[in-house]
Amino acid sequence: MNGTNTIPSQNAIGSRPAKPPPTGLAPSAPSVAPPLLPNHPNPPIPNRTLPPHSNNTVVNGTYTHNQKGKKKNDTPVDPAAMYESLKSRIAALEEEEVLEEEEEKIFAEEAVKSVKGMEENAVHAKYIELFAELKRLERDHAKEKQKLVKDKDAAKGQLTKANQTKVKMENLARELQKDNKRLREDSKRLAQCIEEAQEEIMQMKSDMSKRVDKAKTQDVKYREMPDIVVKVICRYRAELFFKISRKTKFSRLFNAWTDRMEATGGKKDEGKTSVSGKQMNGTAKSEAASTHTVGSNVSSSMQFIFSHNGRTIDADQTPEEQGVEDGDEILAVELMDLTEGPGLDDFEDLPESRRQRLRKNWTDDPQDARRSLEDIFDGVVRERLKEVLRQYELRERHFECVIRSKELEVLLSRARAAEQKQLAEGEKSRADRMDDENQNLRKELEDAQNGQTMLIDKLITCCKEPNAERTQRLFASLRDELEKRGAKLADGGPVGG
Structure with a gap:
């Protein structure tokens, strides 16, 4: 067992950075390998047999059941199977506790054996090394703890922000739902009002047409x-x-x-x-x-x-x-x-006729009175709502007229822009055409100048030669070329030179 433990201890020591040797005499090599540190990431665990379990085996406090079963519907749990699983879990925990106690005893015995043959200086050096390792681990643990605290605070902050944004989004969704509902109701009411207004407009149109026809017939009748x-x-x-x-x-x-x-x-x-x-x-x-005329004489x-x-x-x-x-x-x-004339005193002796008092028909039933008041109130509210709807309709028409005027202005500006663009394109095409004509005229001018220089050179060569026949031929050819040039220039217009 000691021989098997020497290899991981050497690997662990080799992985750490080298430290300066302690002052004093060097300790002798221990006859027994030191025990493994308790903070080793993977301490060796002796093989042990566990009692057989069902499919839902417990490993480190977690069930290794199939993850795909979560998506399916939960099946009813059998009490007997639950009892067996709990019993096996309790037995496994008790066995793990016993094994941990045995491992601690083994580690203590190995530590005693490793220190038993060592000198005091070696023990002190080993203690100093382990104490430095402990302090280093404590510092690393404190750093990791601070980092975890910071990460935890940041996660809490992000969680609070997420919750706040969630609440805001929920409130916004509620407000949007309310606005959507209100807009639907407004659209329905406006559609109904538009239908009523259209009906009223059609009725007014029919009345106006009837009145116009009646006025026309009356005019014809009055004229006749x-x-x-x-x-x-x-x-x-x-x-x-x-x-x-x-x-x-x-x-x-x-x-x-x-x-x-x-x-x-x-x-x-x-x-x-x-x-x-x-x-x-x-x-x-x-x-x-x-x-x-006779009004003054006859009353x-x-x-x-x-x-x-x-x-x-x-x-x-x-x-x-x-x-x-x-x-x-x-x-x-x-x-x-x-009121005038004789016999008025005779009417005074006659008895006065008594008029029968009028009785107001008031209902004694409070429900009828309430209903009548509600009808009156509904009528007043209906008239006011109609007036409000008419004003709103007028406002909508005014707004539509304003929008229509703006659209017409935009269309007018677009038409003007298209017209200006068309004019610019026409001017550009005209300028390109003039440039082409100018280039052609320049080419013709250059050709004429080149021809003139060639003729001058030929004349100079003819003057230098002594043979007269050849000069006459050259002069005849030059005369023909000049006539051709003159005909071309007469056809194409005057060219400079």
């Missing part, structure tokens, strides 16, 4: 028949026909009727015989015109109330405003004034 014949009836006096214009006020008709009734005395047979078409209308108009004592289709007619209105058509009847009712 500017004058109408109206029948004024008084049940106890007379019936008269009046021909008036649609733009004439009823005051003229009322004055003519009153003057006619005062002149005839209001007898019904006279009124019936006096209905004579145009002649009657002429007399009515003449008398109506003369009411202002008007008759008063009438005129109505058309159950509505009282105002004297300042016209037949067009009142809606009176050709052949309509106007009912005249005489207003009798009983």
Whole structure:
């Protein structure tokens, strides 16, 4: 056993950095190898047999069950199997405790044996070495502990930050859900309001079209028949026909009727015989015109109330405003004034007639009263909400108009930019074309200059040669070339040189 323990101790010592030897005499080599340190990472453990277990074997306090079983559904636990597993676990722990005690005894015996043959200086050196190793391990342990504390604090900080961000995200999600719900409700309400507004607009359009058609028909009718014949009836006096214009006020008709009734005395047979078409209308108009002249002599004592289709007619209105058509009847009712004249004292002796008091119909049921109040309140709230929705709709329309104007401005700016770009491209193409023409003209100019220099050189060579025939041939060829050049220049335009 001692022989087997010498190899790991030498490896452990060799792995550590070399230390200076202690002062004094060198100790002799120990006859027995020193025991292993208790802080060794992998101390040798003697072989031991464990009792057989089930599949869920316990290793270092953890169950080595299959990890894939977590995904499956939990099966019901058998009490007998649980009891057996607990029993085996307890036996294993007791056996481990006994083995640890035996290992401690063996380590103590080995330490005593290793120190037994050593001298005091060697023991001191070994103690100093082990004490230095212990201090070094303590320092390393303190550093690792500080590092772990820092890592723990950092992890806690990150965890708190993560929790805070989680809470913020949850709150934000709730707010977004609320906003989404509110937006859905608003969109539904706006869609409903838009539908109602569209229905109202369609109804208003239909009403406006009907009114326009009615106005057109009335204009055509008024253009075809500017004058109408109206029948004024008084049940106890007379019936008269009046021909008036649609733009004439009823005051003229009322004055003519009153003057006619005062002149005839209001007898019904006279009124019936006096209905004579145009002649009657002429007399009515003449008398109506003369009411202002004789008004100072005759005191008007008759008063009438005129109505058309159950509505009282105002004297300042016209037949067009009142809606009176050709052949309509106007009912005249005489207003009798009983405040003046004899016999008023006789009415004072008569007993006063008592009027029956009106009773207000108040309901005694509080539910009905509450329902009626709720209906009134609902009506008021409904009207206010309609007004708010109308204002909101107007605001939305204004906003849409503003957006539309901005879009039109953007489109206008884009169109202007496209137009400017097109103009720039046209100018660029024109400039390129002019450059090409300029290059061609330059090339033609260079060719002409080169031809002239060649001709001059030929002339110089001809002047230097003594043979006349050859000079004549050269002059003829030069003349031909000059004529060709002149023809080319005449076709292509004047070129400098």
